[in-house]
Amino acid sequence: xxxxxxxxxxxxxxxxxxxxxxxxxxxxxxGHVVYVPEGQVIAANKATxxxxxxxxxxxxxxxxxxxxxxxxxxxxxxxxxxxxxxxRTVDFPKGHDYSFAFDPKEKLDVYTGDFALTLHVTxxxxxxxxxxxxxxxxxxxxxxxxxxxxxxxVLFTAx
Amino acid sequence: MKRNVVxxxxxxxxxxxxxxxxxxxxxxxxxxxxxxxxxxITLIPDGKSGSQAPDDDVPDLRGKQAAGFTLANLDGxxxxxxxxKGRPVMVNxxxxxxxxxxxxxxxxxxxxxxxxxxxxxxxxxxEDAVSKEEVQxxxxxxxxxxxxxxxxxxxxxxxxxxxxxPSTFYIGRDGTIVAQTAGLxxxxxxxxxxxKIVGQ
Numbered sequence: 629x630x631x632x633x634x635x636x637x638x639x640x641x642x643x644x645x646x647x648x649x650x651x652x653x654x655x656x657x658x659g660h661v662v663y664v665p666e667g668q669v670i671a672a673n674k675a676t677x678x679x680x681x682x683x684x685x686x687x688x689x690x691x692x693x694x695x696x697x698x699x700x701x702x703x704x705x706x707x708x709x710x711x712x713x714x715x716r717t718v719d720f721p722k723g724h725d726y727s728f729a730f731d732p733k734e735k736l737d738v739y740t741g742d743f744a745l746t747l748h749v750t751x752x753x754x755x756x757x758x759x760x761x762x763x764x765x766x767x768x769x770x771x772x773x774x775x776x777x778x779x780x781x782v783l784f785t786a787x
Numbered sequence: 788m789k790r791n792v793v794x795x796x797x798x799x800x801x802x803x804x805x806x807x808x809x810x811x812x813x814x815x816x817x818x819x820x821x822x823x824x825x826x827x828i829t830l831i832p833d834g835k836s837g838s839q840a841p842d843d844d845v846p847d848l849r850g851k852q853a854a855g856f857t858l859a860n861l862d863g864x865x866x867x868x869x870x871x872k873g874r875p876v877m878v879n880x881x882x883x884x885x886x887x888x889x890x891x892x893x894x895x896x897x898x899x900x901x902x903x904x905x906x907x908x909x910x911x912x913x914e915d916a917v918s919k920e921e922v923q924x925x926x927x928x929x930x931x932x933x934x935x936x937x938x939x940x941x942x943x944x945x946x947x948x949x950x951x952x953p954s955t956f957y958i959g960r961d962g963t964i965v966a967q968t969a970g971l972x973x974x975x976x977x978x979x980x981x982x983k984i985v986g987q
Contacts, residue, residue, distance in 0.1 A: 699921070699925060728886055728887065730887070730890050734886070736886075767885075767887070770887050770970040770971040771887055771952060771953070772882070772884065772885040772886065772887060773951065774914065775884075
């Protein structure tokens with residue numbers, strides 16, 4: 629009984645330490661779009677999903693994955709091939725309507741604020757890092773910014 | 788009793804090992820996440836659009852000699868800034884995907900005609916990576932007839948990286964940059980600045 633109690637008491641910090649791993653990372657925005665990395669745990673060897681959170685700085689917008697005009701640059705995610713963690717597809721959220729004040733009739737399809745992409749993955753057991761890049765083009769109310777690549781590293785554990 | 792102490796010691800060592808591994812793992816993951824965060828690019832903070840006083844992250848080129856360039860126009864002909872020596876010149880950086888840019892281009896066309904008597908020249912430099920045909924299509928929609936030049940991806944560096952579009956540089960007859968704007972301003976402001984360079 630005393631052994632059991634001692635083991636529980638000694639195991640408690642281990643459990644606490646493991647809980648820290650799941651705590652959301654604090655990430656102060658640095659620019660127009662930031663990736664909010666977070667440790668994720670998924671089921672190994674099963675078709676499952678990972679969620680990637682991004683945030684567009686207030687006052688800015690980026691085109692959605694399906695902008696209404698062919699001249700606009702869509703938001704895309706490119707991921708590197710990894711034989712131990714296979715990304716099959718990426719789901720992009722729907723955008724929402726936005727119009728510049730100087731052209732209120734023209735409706736754009738954009739992301740503002742927080743948005744999330746869903747990666748459909750199958751991964752072997754272990755820790756993984758999927759590397760990729762978000763390609764996007766941002767504007768504010770009166771200026772646009774050249775297309776950018778935002779490096780993304782998705783850290784997760786498959787158990 | 789002695790056996791129990793040994794067993795307890797083994798358990799303590801085992802749990803301590805687990806604890807150490809857990810903490811090490813958490814630290815390593817946090818360090819990795821911090822490294823990922825630090826790798827993220829920092830984009831340009833929002834500037835005062837249309838401002839004639841550049842922000843801290845836009846190099847102030849006013850008073851400096853305008854950088855020379857030779858670029859191809861949509862017909863493939865080479866056009867140099869030097870071709871306009873002695874004339875007031877507006878150099879406007881734009882792109883087909885930049886909606887604010889396409890708002891002011893018809894204004895420029897109007898001013899190009901209005902101030903032709905004062906020898907005003909306007910050069911549009913497209914920052915696009917698309918085909919000439921696609922640029923031509925966008926230009927046709929704006930009704931612009933002044934020269935549209937294709938970037939060589941060096942000219943923007945010469946003009947301070949041009950991270951805001953539209954970006955316009957107003958060059959006086961002596962070749963110095965009199966004013967520069969980033970973002971869409973008002974039509975009145977554009978004309979007022981043109982008057983500064985044509986009046987010199």
